Amino acid sequence: MASLRDIYTIDPDGSTYAVPQGFDVQFNWDYDDGRAAMMGLYRKGVEMQWNADTRIDWSQELDEDNPEELPEAMLPISGMAQYEAMSRAEKATVRRHFQGWQISQFMQGEQGALICAAKIVTQVPDMDSKFYASTQVIDEARHVESYKRLLEKFRVAYPMTAPLQELIDQVLRDSRWDMTYLGMQVVIEGLALAAFQQIRDHAQNPLAAAVNAYVMQDESRHVAFGRLALRDYYPHLTQAERDEREAFLLEACYLMRDRFDAVEVWRRLGLDPAKCAEHMYDSGFMHQFRSSLFTRIVPIVKDVGLWGPTIRKGYEEMGIIGYADADVAALQEADNDIAKEFDARRAYVASVAERARALESA
Ligand SMILES: [Fe+2]
Numbered sequence: 001m002a003s004l005r006d007i008y009t010i011d012p013d014g015s016t017y018a019v020p021q022g023f024d025v026q027f028n029w030d031y032d033d034g035r036a037a038m039m040g041l042y043r044k045g046v047e048m049q050w051n052a053d054t055r056i057d058w059s060q061e062l063d064e065d066n067p068e069e070l071p072e073a074m075l076p077i078s079g080m081a082q083y084e085a086m087s088r089a090e091k092a093t094v095r096r097h098f099q100g101w102q103i104s105q106f107m108q109g110e111q112g113a114l115i116c117a118a119k120i121v122t123q124v125p126d127m128d129s130k131f132y133a134s135t136q137v138i139d140e141a142r143h144v145e146s147y148k149r150l151l152e153k154f155r156v157a158y159p160m161t162a163p164l165q166e167l168i169d170q171v172l173r174d175s176r177w178d179m180t181y182l183g184m185q186v187v188i189e190g191l192a193l194a195a196f197q198q199i200r201d202h203a204q205n206p207l208a209a210a211v212n213a214y215v216m217q218d219e220s221r222h223v224a225f226g227r228l229a230l231r232d233y234y235p236h237l238t239q240a241e242r243d244e245r246e247a248f249l250l251e252a253c254y255l256m257r258d259r260f261d262a263v264e265v266w267r268r269l270g271l272d273p274a275k276c277a278e279h280m281y282d283s284g285f286m287h288q289f290r291s292s293l294f295t296r297i298v299p300i301v302k303d304v305g306l307w308g309p310t311i312r313k314g315y316e317e318m319g320i321i322g323y324a325d326a327d328v329a330a331l332q333e334a335d336n337d338i339a340k341e342f343d344a345r346r347a348y349v350a351s352v353a354e355r356a357r358a359l360e361s362a
């Protein structure tokens, strides 16, 4: 198998990246039972482990012209004159690069999640949280593995985009443990869920849809973990300390709304990045993405108690305050049910094939 390095379209800057750390690693000598809800989540995290090698059928291939078999409207520059004037082969290249760029960001972001989850294990003071976070560490490793295997089939890969790196870097540099949760479990996982969902729900390619469905099943548990931990912690902070966190959340929401515009892809393909980004901003794809993103994030922000005047005013100005009442529990349940439907479909397809083989040999 070729190395991922061989399919990078842009050479990543070096092969490793270091973020300096300055915080205390916390031991805890109280091995008491822990909070019932947190221990329940930990038990679920242990029981719902899966093996990417066996749960997913990696013999499935992607489509040559449209790897994930997405509707044309899901390509954010469809409808743009320069794109519409391209030949069939050129359009196929654009689709492969854009979709490959997205899966690359998923893979790179999952490595960020892996490292943040490990940071939580070492830094969070509560033992029950350390327990849960340790199940998340293996979940995130499995996600990196799954997206890497999917990405190899695209034959193109991109390094981590600058806005994502900025966000992860900021979260990792912060010495306060709750900021890791806020940045990773609330903001980045919210972003991830919105992006994964677009592929899970619209890709006709069974491999691409299944990978995203299974990863989402784990992610919705991670968001629940962040919610549980932060809901208990934030009432103990002063309003000034909460204000600082609200300002961070607001800035992160602007960053996610305005800066994830795939400029690396457009530049690489010789298109005008500014024009593409402008077209992308108003595309149906981005409207749907933003709506899904804020549905995943805003209700959690309210639920953990970061709901002072700073954030409410900011969200009102952004026009996203209405998302506060979205039913997150229902969304999480749906993420779990949909993953089970993918399992059921695979089992059904396998049983049909088995019966066909039995008939042939009879
Ligand atoms: Fe993940």
Ligand SMILES: [Fe+2]
Residues within 6 Å of the ligand: 113, 140, 189, 218, 219, 222
């Ligand atoms: Fe996660």
